[in-house]
Amino acid sequence: MEETPARLTAKPSWLLTQLAVHAHRLASDGFGEVGARGYHYRILAVLDEFGGASQAALGRRCNMDRSDVVATINELAERGLVERTPDPDDRRRNMVTLTAAGDRQLHRMERVLDKVQDDLLGPLAAEDRQTLTRLLTLLLTHHQRG
Amino acid sequence: MEETPARLTAKPSWLLTQLAVHAHRLASDGFGEVGARGYHYRILAVLDEFGGASQAALGRRCNMDRSDVVATINELAERGLVERTPDPDDRRRNMVTLTAAGDRQLHRMERVLDKVQDDLLGPLAAEDRQTLTRLLTLLLTHHQRG
DNA sequence: GCAGATTCGTTGGCTGCGCCAACAATGTAG
DNA sequence: CTACATTGTTGGCGCAGCCAACGAATCTGC
Numbered sequence: 001m002e003e004t005p006a007r008l009t010a011k012p013s014w015l016l017t018q019l020a021v022h023a024h025r026l027a028s029d030g031f032g033e034v035g036a037r038g039y040h041y042r043i044l045a046v047l048d049e050f051g052g053a054s055q056a057a058l059g060r061r062c063n064m065d066r067s068d069v070v071a072t073i074n075e076l077a078e079r080g081l082v083e084r085t086p087d088p089d090d091r092r093r094n095m096v097t098l099t100a101a102g103d104r105q106l107h108r109m110e111r112v113l114d115k116v117q118d119d120l121l122g123p124l125a126a127e128d129r130q131t132l133t134r135l136l137t138l139l140l141t142h143h144q145r146g
Numbered sequence: 147m148e149e150t151p152a153r154l155t156a157k158p159s160w161l162l163t164q165l166a167v168h169a170h171r172l173a174s175d176g177f178g179e180v181g182a183r184g185y186h187y188r189i190l191a192v193l194d195e196f197g198g199a200s201q202a203a204l205g206r207r208c209n210m211d212r213s214d215v216v217a218t219i220n221e222l223a224e225r226g227l228v229e230r231t232p233d234p235d236d237r238r239r240n241m242v243t244l245t246a247a248g249d250r251q252l253h254r255m256e257r258v259l260d261k262v263q264d265d266l267l268g269p270l271a272a273e274d275r276q277t278l279t280r281l282l283t284l285l286l287t288h289h290q291r292g
Numbered sequence: 293g294c295a296g297a298t299t300c301g302t303t304g305g306c307t308g309c310g311c312c313a314a315c316a317a318t319g320t321a322g
Numbered sequence: 323c324t325a326c327a328t329t330g331t332t333g334g335c336g337c338a339g340c341c342a343a344c345g346a347a348t349c350t351g352c
Contacts, residue, residue, distance in 0.1 A: 007195065012266060017309095019162060022286075023159040039337085068338080128281055136161035139165055139270065174307095183307090202329055216332085238319065238328065
């Protein structure tokens with residue numbers, strides 16, 4: 001079949017973004033099977049790990065825009081996975097908390113994601129997986145500061 | 147500041163997609179400075195490397211949907227970077243060819259992209275860059291077949 | 293105490309990229 | 323000739339990442 005030009009396949013930025021497409025598709029398909037999407041997982045994971053928080057704090061923790069947090073919380077609240085209550089100490093804030101159903105959904109998504117990692121790293125040996133993770137982590141933390 | 151949950155930062159799929167966001171932003175910003183975007187580069191690169199081709203063939207070579215190729219060729223033709231002529235041998239096809247201006251634009255984008263790679267891989271030593279590229283290439287080719 | 297800056301939730305909108313379905317025109321194989 | 327496949331095109335969708343603006347509430351400097 002038709003080949004992709006070498007100028008593309010040689011560039012790390014190309015490899016990264018294209019592979020990210022595959023990763024995203026794997027995750028997206030998996031999430032779809034439990035009626036969710038990526039943003040849902042981020043919010044639920046943060047709530048489970050750090051407890052209830054304001055929407056702005058959630059956004060900062062999972063690298064999301066405030067406006068996208070609003071929409072996501074709307075969807076999660078509709079499904080009863082999350083509760084939004086006004087914060088009495090600071091009436092600008094909404095306290096967002098995880099419900100029992102939300103916790104169950106998080107566990108479902110966690111299982112989905114575990115499988116995604118396996119599919120994604122498919123042909124890589126354990127050592128290579130570790131190397132890759134190390135390098136990616138290094139780069140990501142670097143770009144998060146600058 | 148607020149931290150990102152470990153469940154996220156530990157997952158290769160997260161690292162990959164988030165780092166891809168940074169890569170995409172670097173490329174996007176650079177392309178923006180020369181009045182272009184990612185799809186433009188793909189098409190121009192394929193034309194330069196393999197010569198004129200039909201829109202469908204272009205799409206297969208750079209992993210783009212036929213409909214997106216149409217829009218991209220429209221934009222490129224508008225700017226005079228590409229020419230669209232009916233193929234006399236197969237009247238379904240359009241022959242798309244690179245113009246001199248298109249070639250110059252490609253070179254501009256090439257320079258932009260070289261800088262992007264450097265910014266992207268920033269803190270990595272030459273050896274680590276090679277390792278990363280190798281692993282990513284391996285995974286990408288794997289996911290392109292399955 | 294008060295004026296000015298900052299934070300928070302919310303609305304509405306935009307871009308890029310990856311897709312899909314449908315259609316007419318053309319080509320190919322049986 | 324008939325079926326099937328390919329090509330260009332239109333129009334539309336979803337996800338993710340953004341930005342600007344607004345009123346309400348809070349915090350800060352004076």
